[in-house]
Amino acid sequence: MYIIVGGGGDVGYYLTKNLLRQGHEVLLLEKDTSRYNTLSEELGQAIYNGDACEARTMEEVGARRADVVIAVTGHDEDNLVICQMAKRYFKVGRTIARLNNPKHELLFQKLGIDVTVSPTKAILSLIESELPGPHFVLLMTLKRAGLEIVEMSIPPTSPVVGKQLSQINLPRRCHLSLILRGDEPIFPERDTRLLANDDVYALVTKEGEEELRNTFGTS
Amino acid sequence: MKIIILGCGRVGATLAMKMEEVGHSVTIIDNSNDSFRRLDPKFRGVKILGNGVDEETLRRAGIETADAFAAVTNGDNRNIMASQIAKEIFHVRKVVCRIYDPIRQSTYNLLGLEAISPTIIGANMLFDAIIGIQRSS
Numbered sequence: 001m002y003i004i005v006g007g008g009g010d011v012g013y014y015l016t017k018n019l020l021r022q023g024h025e026v027l028l029l030e031k032d033t034s035r036y037n038t039l040s041e042e043l044g045q046a047i048y049n050g051d052a053c054e055a056r057t058m059e060e061v062g063a064r065r066a067d068v069v070i071a072v073t074g075h076d077e078d079n080l081v082i083c084q085m086a087k088r089y090f091k092v093g094r095t096i097a098r099l100n101n102p103k104h105e106l107l108f109q110k111l112g113i114d115v116t117v118s119p120t121k122a123i124l125s126l127i128e129s130e131l132p133g134p135h136f137v138l139l140m141t142l143k144r145a146g147l148e149i150v151e152m153s154i155p156p157t158s159p160v161v162g163k164q165l166s167q168i169n170l171p172r173r174c175h176l177s178l179i180l181r182g183d184e185p186i187f188p189e190r191d192t193r194l195l196a197n198d199d200v201y202a203l204v205t206k207e208g209e210e211e212l213r214n215t216f217g218t219s
Numbered sequence: 220m221k222i223i224i225l226g227c228g229r230v231g232a233t234l235a236m237k238m239e240e241v242g243h244s245v246t247i248i249d250n251s252n253d254s255f256r257r258l259d260p261k262f263r264g265v266k267i268l269g270n271g272v273d274e275e276t277l278r279r280a281g282i283e284t285a286d287a288f289a290a291v292t293n294g295d296n297r298n299i300m301a302s303q304i305a306k307e308i309f310h311v312r313k314v315v316c317r318i319y320d321p322i323r324q325s326t327y328n329l330l331g332l333e334a335i336s337p338t339i340i341g342a343n344m345l346f347d348a349i350i351g352i353q354r355s356s
Contacts, residue, residue: 053296055322077272077296080303081323089326103274110307 004029004066006052006082007073008039011098011119015072020046027061052082055089063090072098080104083113115143136218138209139201147173147203150212156196158217166190168215171208177201223248223285223311225271225301226292230317230337232257234289239264246280249292271301274308287313295319302332 001024005012008030016028020043028043030036031051040047050057052071063069069086071079076099083095097108099118108116129137134155141148154161160168165176165188179186180199186192194200204212220243224231227249235245236259245264248271249255255266269276271292282288288305290298295318302316316334318324324336 053323054320055326075296077294077300080300081296084299084330085323085326088330089322101273104272107304107308111303 001025001067002062002065003027003068003070004052004058004061004063004086006069006071006079007098008032008035008047009072009074011072013039013043015070016043016046029057029061053078053085055085058085058090063092066090066092068092068094068096070096070098074100076100076104080108080111080113083108084111087112087114134218136213136216142203147205148209149177150202150204150209152200152202152213152216152218154194154196154198154200155217158196160194160216161196163194164190165192165194168194170215171204171211174202174204174208174212177203220244220286221281221284222246222287222289223277223280223282223305225249225288225290225298227254227257227266228291228293229257231289231291232259234291235264236262246285248276248280272297272304274304277301277304277309282309282311285309285311287311288315290314290316295323299323299327299332299334302334306332 003019003024003026005016005026005028008028012028016026019026026046028047029050029052030039030047033049036047036049048061052058063086069083069092071082073079079097083097086092087095094114096115097113099105099108099116102118102121105116105118125137125139128135129151134153136150136152139149139151176188178201179188181195222238222243222245224235224245224247227247231247235247238245239262246267247264248267248269250270252268267280282305288311290301292298298316298318302314305311306314314333316332318327318334318336319338321336321339324334327334
């Protein structure tokens with residue numbers, strides 16, 4: 001696959017290295033000349049000194065034959081324009097944008113960006129899930145499946161403590177995938193009993209999330 | 220009409236005064252307080268300090284009841300993003316956007332954004348001026 005990456009910050013740099021290792025044809029675009037000089041020592045032919053927002057630059061690097069364009073600059077307006085120009089002007093099949101401000105997610109989806117990745121949101125979720133005490137954290141969204149992967153710890157006061165899974169009414173289209181008791185992973189069966197402070201990993205639809213929280217008494 | 224102008228540069232400040240002179244109510248947004256000094260002391264409209272691609276800032280500027288929105292910051296991409304927020308999220312009836320880069324301007328025109336490129340307009344005027352001189356000499 002030919003992949004163009006816009007923005008040679010930390011994210012763009014490591015992403016390019018990873019994609020190269022996987023055997024893809026990758027070109028990283030960096031507009032700042034001194035940053036370009038630093039990175040080109042290592043990346044050689046896989047980096048180009050130019051602005052991914054500029055249609056002329058994108059034309060030069062062959063955007064028309066790119067399979068994927070990924071925009072990972074630190075500015076959402078630049079990432080938006082890189083992806084929109086790729087999609088509408090160069091007819092690139094798949095565009096992926098980094099979101100610096102999680103609030104822009106809906107707008108980007110509305111404007112036709114195929115995939116958005118929000119590091120800020122991901123970092124918040126990961127930190128929340130590491131905090132001790134009861135929690136309900138959205139770990140990941142599986143957009144095409146319309147499902148979320150959530151992690152919840154069961155508070156001692158929860159109505160499900162001591163119950164077998166077969167006794168619990170789960171929302172429709174919800175699956176408990178794993179229970180973590182201390183350091184022991186348990187693959188849930190019908191007769192598995194839930195205990196206080198278990199960490200439960202579940203797949204659930206966005207609509208079922210609220211019901212799941214209520215069932216397990218997590219906030 | 221109630222008009223929101225994003226970017227208080229030379230163009231934004233001039234546009235604001237012109238609109239006010241013919242009786243429209245103007246709100247102007249910029250991310251630097253210093254920029255507001257470009258406005259004529261007679262300006263009676265509202266000045267909002269903030270980031271124009273932030274929905275909260277736009278709400279503070281009253282975008283929900285605005286009739287028109289003009290994006291004239293010095294960043295093409297910021298203008299493009301702010302205009303699309305005004306159009307797609309807040310459904311402002313008239314949205315105009317300045318884009319210096321002619322290629323980006325024509326692409327976004329095709330996408331339904333009313334975009335104006337001063338680069339092309341300026342170059343054409345200079346061209347005509349020079350050709351005009353040649354003809355008369």
